Amino acid sequence: MSGGTGEGPRRVGRPRADRLRADSGRPPREELLRAAAELFTVRGYAATTTRAVAERAGMRQATMYHYFGGKEELLAELLESTVAPSLELSRRLLADTGRPAAVRLWELCRSDVLLLCGGPYDLGALYLLPELRGRRLAGFRRMRGELRDGYRALLAATPAGAALAADGDGAALALRNDLVFGLIEGVMLVRRSDPARPVAAFAEAAADAALRIAGLTPPDPLPSPRGPARPGG
Amino acid sequence: MSGGTGEGPRRVGRPRADRLRADSGRPPREELLRAAAELFTVRGYAATTTRAVAERAGMRQATMYHYFGGKEELLAELLESTVAPSLELSRRLLADTGRPAAVRLWELCRSDVLLLCGGPYDLGALYLLPELRGRRLAGFRRMRGELRDGYRALLAATPAGAALAADGDGAALALRNDLVFGLIEGVMLVRRSDPARPVAAFAEAAADAALRIAGLTPPDPLPSPRGPARPGG
Numbered sequence: 001m002s003g004g005t006g007e008g009p010r011r012v013g014r015p016r017a018d019r020l021r022a023d024s025g026r027p028p029r030e031e032l033l034r035a036a037a038e039l040f041t042v043r044g045y046a047a048t049t050t051r052a053v054a055e056r057a058g059m060r061q062a063t064m065y066h067y068f069g070g071k072e073e074l075l076a077e078l079l080e081s082t083v084a085p086s087l088e089l090s091r092r093l094l095a096d097t098g099r100p101a102a103v104r105l106w107e108l109c110r111s112d113v114l115l116l117c118g119g120p121y122d123l124g125a126l127y128l129l130p131e132l133r134g135r136r137l138a139g140f141r142r143m144r145g146e147l148r149d150g151y152r153a154l155l156a157a158t159p160a161g162a163a164l165a166a167d168g169d170g171a172a173l174a175l176r177n178d179l180v181f182g183l184i185e186g187v188m189l190v191r192r193s194d195p196a197r198p199v200a201a202f203a204e205a206a207a208d209a210a211l212r213i214a215g216l217t218p219p220d221p222l223p224s225p226r227g228p229a230r231p232g233g
Numbered sequence: 234m235s236g237g238t239g240e241g242p243r244r245v246g247r248p249r250a251d252r253l254r255a256d257s258g259r260p261p262r263e264e265l266l267r268a269a270a271e272l273f274t275v276r277g278y279a280a281t282t283t284r285a286v287a288e289r290a291g292m293r294q295a296t297m298y299h300y301f302g303g304k305e306e307l308l309a310e311l312l313e314s315t316v317a318p319s320l321e322l323s324r325r326l327l328a329d330t331g332r333p334a335a336v337r338l339w340e341l342c343r344s345d346v347l348l349l350c351g352g353p354y355d356l357g358a359l360y361l362l363p364e365l366r367g368r369r370l371a372g373f374r375r376m377r378g379e380l381r382d383g384y385r386a387l388l389a390a391t392p393a394g395a396a397l398a399a400d401g402d403g404a405a406l407a408l409r410n411d412l413v414f415g416l417i418e419g420v421m422l423v424r425r426s427d428p429a430r431p432v433a434a435f436a437e438a439a440a441d442a443a444l445r446i447a448g449l450t451p452p453d454p455l456p457s458p459r460g461p462a463r464p465g466g
Binding site for chain 2: 046047127130176182190206215
């Protein structure tokens, strides 16, 4: 976040890369993250060197190491950026007990799909890397687990979720929640094949589908902030 | 499929690899596919060389090229194996018009989850490789598109699907189908974090969830081959 905007590299090795940096006006740290996001998702993580990331960001490799300890640290930060905003939103929504839990769950789902599918790079593609099992990525795995718990807490606060929670040891609730969570993360796979579809409508449709999985057949009109009722359902 | 069982390598370079081959008794082609599946999913596709695949399968690189044109051909065949059985099943189920379409869709979903999550290797992890955009993988992409069409045809044959199809230009049906398809492929992402859960029950729960997304609130009892009705729903 802080640290570094004023201390960017004075000299760069290659004019093309230099131009990239000069065009953007972004702090070096952000420039490196963007370069890594592009290369990891387009070329692949294993096929990308730290040198290539540095060059793409318009700086020398040695300068890059001033900001990041290496490739895995770039990967960790990118992955955490696909979870952190949703995790924060889930906490706010959980505290917002004045509104129906189903509406709050719907909002979390929609927002999460927008986060996962809406950026310029397909960061969700990094979720299936074998490198995710590495020790340096423990922070991301923990945050993703906490987000899943946030989904479960919201689900448990709905009538359908409460019924599932009352049924035994919590396994039924956990399983149903994993299917909701799996849908939200899984729509990335579908969206990749059809990137032309508008993401906003897709995110709403996915949130509707998540409620249906939860056992919350959307009422008609669905009490949501979307405005007028939709036909069918 | 055929070709090769009798013409395996007579000599192998390394004793450890030789032992692997001798233990399995599998044809060389299959041995190579297993080795590739393991290395691509555990080490990663980009990080795996054809030499490593050959060694893991207990043969020399030159022998491997007798069976496969290279790494991309191994990847293509592995990916097609994650789709081909479901594609064939979808065609059989489509033709089986004597039974309710919802039941047939449920069976396709369950079977597909078992295929995607049931094998010894996590081949679904290969779905997000940037290399999937390559020309050599056009066959896999086509088959996956055909499977998605199979899902859509079954969905369209259900009452809820027919209602969606009647509503406009088919976009509503296609979107709903993509969410069903996204769930089925997406459960791989969830299953990875919790591999201890029995896959059979997980596949049934995912098929239930797919019907809910489709707008087919499972009747109670659900007309499925699973036997007694479940409580709740």
